[in-house]
Amino acid sequence: MLGMIFIGLVSGWLAGKMINGHGYGMFADIILGLFGGVIGGWFFGPAGVHAHHFIGAVAISTLGATGLVMATRVLRGEF
Secondary structure (H helix, E strand, O other): OHHHHHHHHHHHHHHHHHHHOOOOOHHHHHHHHHHHHHHHHHHHOOOOOOOOOHHHHHHHHHHHHHHHHHHHHHHOOOO
């Protein structure tokens, strides 16, 4: 459980930095990172790409979180 939270924190932070240089705050970044991991798993799973180690989990989660951050910023008119 702590590992998933840490991966979510790192992924949410990276996504916030990659998109616009700042995130939504620590709690929101963790939530976006966790949901991003789920979205990344749904997107990459059918393609046969699975995270078998920490770096892979962070990469897939970050890609999912980046898409989620982009979608939330577009919906909120910030992008």
